[in-house]
Amino acid sequence: MRFFAALLLWLLTTIALAAAVPTVWAQTHIVGEDGYAALAASAARDGRLQEAMAAELTTQVVSLGADNGYSLNPDLVRRVADSYTRNSGFPGQFAQANRIAHRWMFTGAVPSGNSTDEWLIDVAPMLSDPSFSATLGTLDLQIPPTLTVPITVDSPELQPGKLRALATWGPWVSIGAAVVTGMFGLLTLAAARSRGKALTALGVSALLVGAAGWAAIEVGGRFVDAGLDRTTGNIRTVAEVMVASAEASLHQWLNYTLIAGGALVLLGVIGAVLGGLLRGPERR
Numbered sequence: 655m656r657f658f659a660a661l662l663l664w665l666l667t668t669i670a671l672a673a674a675v676p677t678v679w680a681q682t683h684i685v686g687e688d689g690y691a692a693l694a695a696s697a698a699r700d701g702r703l704q705e706a707m708a709a710e711l712t713t714q715v716v717s718l719g720a721d722n723g724y725s726l727n728p729d730l731v732r733r734v735a736d737s738y739t740r741n742s743g744f745p746g747q748f749a750q751a752n753r754i755a756h757r758w759m760f761t762g763a764v765p766s767g768n769s770t771d772e773w774l775i776d777v778a779p780m781l782s783d784p785s786f787s788a789t790l791g792t793l794d795l796q797i798p799p800t801l802t803v804p805i806t807v808d809s810p811e812l813q814p815g816k817l818r819a820l821a822t823w824g825p826w827v828s829i830g831a832a833v834v835t836g837m838f839g840l841l842t843l844a845a846a847r848s849r850g851k852a853l854t855a856l857g858v859s860a861l862l863v864g865a866a867g868w869a870a871i872e873v874g875g876r877f878v879d880a881g882l883d884r885t886t887g888n889i890r891t892v893a894e895v896m897v898a899s900a901e902a903s904l905h906q907w908l909n910y911t912l913i914a915g916g917a918l919v920l921l922g923v924i925g926a927v928l929g930g931l932l933r934g935p936e937r938r
Contacts, residue, residue, distance in 0.1 A: 738780070851926055
């Protein structure tokens with residue numbers, strides 16, 4: 655009876671861990687605004703994203719100049735934009751610009767002047783960088799407080815605040831998943847006759863979850879591609895790099911899960927061997 659109780663608790667621990675790892679990761683890096691901004695800053699160090707943003711910023715500056723009666727040299731503006739996106743301050747400003755996109759999706763906050771249901775990124779903070787001001791020289795070209803660029807095309811499936819429920823309940827769900835996983839793990843140890851074997855079993859759980867996570871990312875790739883199809887032009891490249899950064903971060907968490915699983919298996923084997931050696935003399 656004790657064996658079946660331990661087995662049931664081990665299965666529940668495995669299921670809970672499989673839910674906890676992606677849930678806590680998503681809350682930390684996607685649902686939480688600060689985590690999402692940190693992810694954007696990490697992605698901004700990628701050369702492909704830097705080139706795409708330089709091209710988009712060039713387009714916006716030239717267009718803004720034309721709207722104000724100035725004919726700007728696109729090649730000159732592009733050189734300045736390339737220099738800007740490669741400097742050390744760009745990741746932080748790119749992260750700040752992405753906060754508006756995060757708030758649009760997770761809180762429903764709509765930027766002033768946005769009359770559509772497009773998902774937007776605010777590039778005004780980047781265009782306000784001193785490097786652009788110096789290039790524009792004495793032109794009376796004022797950067798507006800907000801200058802948004804669509805990330806996606808209009809879609810009835812994408813509405814402001816679409817993921818508000820995740821922002822509200824995400825922290826509680828992630829904490830709950832972590833607590834439940836820990837609770838079931840401790841109950842498994844308490845129910846098992848051999849602590850060493852129980853540790854080994856819990857290590858196997860972590861190994862299974864880590865491996866399954868890697869497989870799930872590969873399978874889910876086509877759904878990610880379908881989402882990227884909603885983006886166009888330079889912003890698509892930016893979105894691709896952002897997704898790649900998110901996948902790399904999740905892979906890292908899964909790797910940590912695999913490492914923890916391997917460590918538990920090793921500890922379990924050592925504990926089982928030592929336990930057997932200690933019980934040996936007692937039986938004599």
